Amino acid sequence: MKVLLLSAYDADSHKRWRKGLVAAFPEWQWTVLTLPPRYFSWRIRGNSLSWARGEAAQTLRQQWDLIIATSMTDLSALRGLVPEIVGVPTVVYFHENQFAYPTSSDAFQSIEPQLLNIYTALAGDLLLFNSEYNRRTLIEGAARLLKRFPDCVPVGVCEEIESKSKVLPVPLEDSLFTQEYTQTDFCWDHRWEQGFKGEVTDDILIISWAARWEYDKGADRLLQILRGLKEKKVKFLINLMGQSFRSSPKEFELIQQEFNQNLLVVGYVESESLYRQTLRNSHVFLSTAYHEFQGLAVMEAAVAGCTPLVPNEQCYPEFYPEELRYCGVEDAIDKLADWAKNSEEKVRGSVDFNKIRLGRIKKEYARMLLDLN
Structure with a gap:
């Protein structure tokens, strides 16, 4: 199986997760694309542009059996810029969400990271969260945000996200x-x-x-x-x-x-x-x-x-x-x-x-990822 793994903001915890995942399934043919964890605002908004029109463009246009992306990936834009991947089953892994972050006094306040979470969640076929707290706060936060908009807000957005969401923690190394x-x-x-x-x-x-x-x-x-x-x-x-x-x-x-x-x-x-x-x-x-x-x-x-x-x-x-x-x-x-x-x-x-050590939780990962194909 040919798998494309996208880590758009490859922070330490994301790196640890993706390396463990690749090592857990050596029989799969992996291609990994990452972007460095810096310049947060540009990275989360520009990752689709960096990949779709950059050096990775030809890699993205190959034939894939499965795409696994972290939640920092602007998946909706990426699918628009690279139509070849539109029909590929796609899993989005949420290490975090932008609705449950505490705000600092000097942080620039913008709803764009939260909207990008919503767009990526809607664009993915299966959404995996490392905890129920993560899953719940994204859905509740999305509902609060959508209520703030004055018009043309479609119904059923949060229900759609919830229907394809599951909890699967980051494994601990054996x-x-x-x-x-x-x-x-x-x-x-x-x-x-x-x-x-x-x-x-x-x-x-x-x-x-x-x-x-x-x-x-x-x-x-x-x-x-x-x-x-x-x-x-x-x-x-x-x-x-x-x-x-x-x-x-x-x-x-x-x-x-x-x-x-x-x-x-x-x-x-x-x-x-x-x-x-x-x-x-x-x-x-x-x-x-x-x-x-x-x-x-x-x-x-x-x-x-x-x-x-x-x-x-x-x-x-x-x-x-x-x-x-x-x-x-x-x-x-x-x-x-x-x-x-x-x-x-x-x-x-x-x-x-022990219940979330890689050797035990690997079967659950395999079941969820393979069920999409």
């Missing part, structure tokens, strides 16, 4: 479950030079936090939680991991200033093995995100042996039991303070993610 990342002689050699320099003893609660250092990942909420722990005199250390940017929220700088003696690892950990060892040697993985559609980082940490603590919102109630979710900053502080009293107990709660 290697996460089979490799052992515990080192008996593990030590914190990769710790931040300006941070905690003492011995990491068993009576200290070790918290890991890992995400892009951007406004939607809740740096303000993290700062409040850390201040609350300090006020309660909780003995804790934190790994503040992830990729930083020039425009990263000021709270990340404040955390490094106020909590330098509580910081172990800071910044992006290049080594995959070392990152997973860091998780394995932490007690808790804390999420403070305001926007999460599946949360692969938390899932990966849970598989590594961390106890996840996540907000009681967004996609998290689908994946985590009540005792591992917090309702507000004070609740998070109370839970962490309570867990710190028995920090030698490594795991206080766990989640079984």
